[in-house]
Amino acid sequence: MNENTNFQEEEINIREELEKYLKYWPWFVMSAGIALILAFFYLKLATPIYSTTASIIIKDEDTKSPATSGLSSFADLGVLEGLKTSSIENEIGLLESKRMMTKTIKSLDLNIQYYYSDFLITKELYKNNPFKVSILSLNDEDLNKAVENEINFFTIKENKEGFEIYSENIDKKLKGKFGDPLNIGFADIVIRKNTNYIQPEKDSGEFSFKISNLENIVAVYKSKLKVALVDDNSTLIDLSLDDHIPAKAQDILDQLIVEYNKEAIIDKNLVASNTAEFIDERLKVINSELDSVEINKEEFKEDKKLTDIKAESEIFLNNASDFKKERQRVTTQSQLAKAMLDFLQKGDNSDLLPMNLGIEGEGVNQQISDYNELVLQRNRILESSTEKNPVIKNLDRQINQTRSVVTQSLQRLKSNLDISLNELENESELIQSRISDVPSMERTYRGIDRQQQIKEALYLFLLQKREENSLSLAVTAPKAKIVDNAYTNVNPVAPKSKLVLLGGLVIGLLIPFGIIYGKNLLNNKVKNRGDLERKAKQIPIVGEIPRIDKKENHLITEADRSVLAESFRIAITNMQYLLINKTDKQKGIKMLVTSTVKGEGKTFTSINLALTLANMGKKVIVVGADLRNPQLQRYDVGSRKHLGVSDYLINEDLQLNNLIEQTKFNKNLDFLTSGSIPPNPSELLRHRRLGEMLGMLEEQYDYIILDTAPCMLVADTFLISQYADITLYVVRASYTEKALLQFPIDSKEAGKLHDISFVLNDVDTANFGYYGNKYGYSYGYSEDESFIDKIKKYFD
Structure with missing residues (x-):
């Protein structure tokens, strides 16, 4: 339940x-x-915004290439611990970098924007504009001032002599000819006609152009650019850009990929270029040494008059061929190691080490490759930063550490080669002792010939490496393979x-x-019946009185069919249920009408309640029981001069019937005004003559309606309530505060007021009829209401 x-x-x-x-x-x-x-x-x-997308694949680099090899060796040794990062994330960061976007914007001249204005509409043009502006020279400081003062926007008009341009914030007009330089204050420009311009059918507007700060344009498009990895297990990258000009967005993405590939190729060729320089320098040195050896050999043979030494030492050469090859190899490796050590001592952290020189030992080659990779990374970051950057400092420490590791490895290699060479020399001495019969001349000649072969082998080796390096320098495949060129979705994203x-x-x-x-x-006032029921459930509500317009009649007439009259009839009907316990009283029912504060409509309710009862054939009298601030006289101006309740209570010689006045409103309705305003109302209301007066009125009238003072302000009403059969407590909608409803509740619980019930007065039309909204309260009372009046009610 x-x-x-x-x-x-x-x-x-x-x-x-x-x-x-x-x-x-x-x-x-x-x-x-x-x-x-x-x-x-x-x-x-x-302006609709369209989404433009392009897709690329970042190619995996050859692990043996100079640019990428070597890091794994150092990682195994713990040298580069903490430096491991995802290479694909680095590439995404490079694509999103400000430097790449700056190169792209510069390549496309996007800091120059073109516009077409027609009436109130201004739209940006791209490619299909009648002229093209080229910047010869630009002063950044002057441009910034022009942007602040909004004088970087120019309107151009063509004439017979050429053209003229002007800005709204500058009175001066500049004239020029197409193709000739023109100074606009912050820049020297050249304006040329666009031969590819397609003129629309209606071309009655104005053309203009704006030169913006490059940094601002870069910042705008950098914020719009989105670079995302399609899958964690792949190197497929999606580039997207939202812009209101699809063609511009497509060009930006395509050019960004081009700039990225250019930089990747430059990085690849940087190591090869440094290697080529090193090989050329070594070839010059070896070539000079080889010339010296050959001249010595020639002079020796001429001096000794030798022709064919090979035939004389054929047996020895056959026996020592293996020794010579090994000695040549060891000597070559030792010189290469020494040359690399010399290069390391002369270079700094920005120099790359030569690669693929033929040094034996994968460990050393791997370490050199790792060192070059670190140097490349440092140089790339240093282009947009300074040496004080923590990342640069960290890379410097790693480069120095790697340089130390490479130096130690080369020193160990050279030391090992020197030991091997010493051993070979020892073996050579043994062999020389065995060929003591060979003339010293032959030994000298062989020494010269041996030096010549070593230099020739080294020279040929370097020539071969130079060709290989030149080939790798010439073959420069792009790093980013284009999967989809930039394309725009036909449906706008915004x-x-x-x-x-x-x-x-x-x-x-x-x-x-x-x-x-x-x-x-924010409302703290009683608005409707629901507010009253929620705040004061202990007190019943006998009726709702609708709000009456000032122009309408405030008093009920006979045969009145208005909503006001019907509301009082309903209130009287409801009061009969409250008077059911007073069936012994056939007449003389006393109704006390009061409220919390003044202005809530007590007198209005009292008179209309009396008129309703009088129209029903009942004998009714309204007693002005508010001795302090009488309001009953407002409805009968002449009664202000009459004596009333206060005079009757003071003067025992006055007869009650002489004070009662029949009203002009209804023959069954009489008034007994409050009379003169006394200095002591409370003492008067305690007088015994009050009870006698009400007793006499009971004999003459069916209903006595007592219009009393507000009970919260004075105690007068509580003195009268003991004589009342029912108390009607008036609450005015949109006037009485909800907090004041506690006062009648407390008064009822304290016994100061009895048989109390609420009358809700001045209810707004929108809130009127708490039950009527559900059951059709206004039935039969709105036939004459116009449609306009109905609509007005909703907007009141």
Whole structure:
């Protein structure tokens, strides 16, 4: 049973909350309509934004190439611990870098923008503009000032002599000819006609151009650029850019890929270029040494008059061929190691080490490759940073550490080669002892010949490496393979029409909802029957009195069919149920009408209640029991001069019947005004003659309505309440504060007021009929109401 009751209460509460807003449905319809119209115009005037996408694959580098090999060896040794990063993330960072976007914007001259203005519409042109502006020289400081003063925007008009340009913020017009230099203050420019311009059918507007700060344009497009890895297990990258000009966005993405490949090729060729320089230097030295050896050999043979030494030492050469080859190899390796050590001592952290010279030992070659990779990374970052950058300092430490490792490896290699060479020399001495019979001349000649062969072998070896290096320098494949060139989706990404219209509809509904909700939230006054029932459940409500316009009649007449008259009839009917325990009283029922504070409509309620009863044939009298601030005289101006209740209580010689005045409103209605305003109202109301007066009135009238003072301000009403059969407590809608409803509750519990019930006065038309809204309260009372009047009610 309790669950059903709770469910019904919750259902009623939800309905009440909805009714607070549904009664203002025209506001919601109008607000939503206006919002949708504004959203529609926004969609028509807004510039659509399109999404442009391109896809590339970052090629995996050859692990043996100079640019990428060697890092794994150092990682195994722990030298580069903490430096391991995802190479693909580095490439994404490079594509998103400001430097790459700056190169792209410079290549496309996007800091120069072209516009076409026609009436109130200005749109940006791209490619299809009638002229093209080229910048010969530019002063960045002057350009920044021009941007701040908005004098970097020029309108151009063609004439017979050439053209003239002007800015809105500058009175001076500049004239020039197409193809000739023109100074515009912050730059020297050349304006040429665009031979590829396609003129539209209607071309009545103006053309203009704007020169912007390169940094600002780069920042704009850098923020728009999105670079994302398609899958963690692949090197496929998507590049996207949102812009209102699809062709421009496509060119930016395509040019960005071109600039990326250019830089990758430059990085690849940097090591090869340094290697080529090193080989050329060594070839010059070896060539000089080889010339010296050959001259010595020639002079020796001429001096000794030798012709064919080979035939004389054929047996020895056959036996020592293996020794010679080994000695040549060891000597070559030792000299290469020494040359690399010399290069390391002379170079700094920005120099790359030569690669692929033929040094035996994969460890040393791997270490050299790792060292070059670190140097390349340092030089690349240093282009957009300084040596104080923590990353540069960290790389310097790693390069120095790697340089030390490479130096130690080369020193160990050279030491090992020297030991091997010494051993070979020892073996050579043994062989020389065996060929002591060979003339010293032969030994000398062989020594010269041996030096010549060593130099020739080294020279040929370097020539071969130079050709290999030149070949790798010539073959420069792009690092980024294009999967899809930049293309634009035909559907704009912004503004999205459905989302904008939906948002407009929601905002249009939220605005009146918020206003109504805020108004209800901040309202501390009683608005309707529901507020009264929630705050004071202990006290019944006998009636609701509707708000009456100032132009309307405030008093009920005979045969009155207005909503006001019907509301008082309903109130009287409800009061009969409250008087059911007083069936012994056939006449002389005393109704006390009071309120919390003044201005809540006590006198208005008293008189109309009396008129309703009088129209029903009852004998009724209204007693002005508010001795301090009488209001009954407002409805009978002449009665102000009459004696009344206060005079009767003071003067025992006065007769009550002489004080009663028949009203002009109804023959069954009489007034007994409050009379003169006394200095001591409370003492008078304690007088015994008050009870006697009411007793005499009971014998003469069916109903005695006591119009009393506000009970919260003075105690007068509490003195009269003991004589009342029923207490009507008037609450005025949109006037009485909800907090004041506690006063009648406390008064009832304290016994100061008895048989109390509420009359809700001045109820707004929108809030009137708490039950009527559900059951058709206004039935039969709105036939004469026009459609315009009905609409007005919703907007009141």
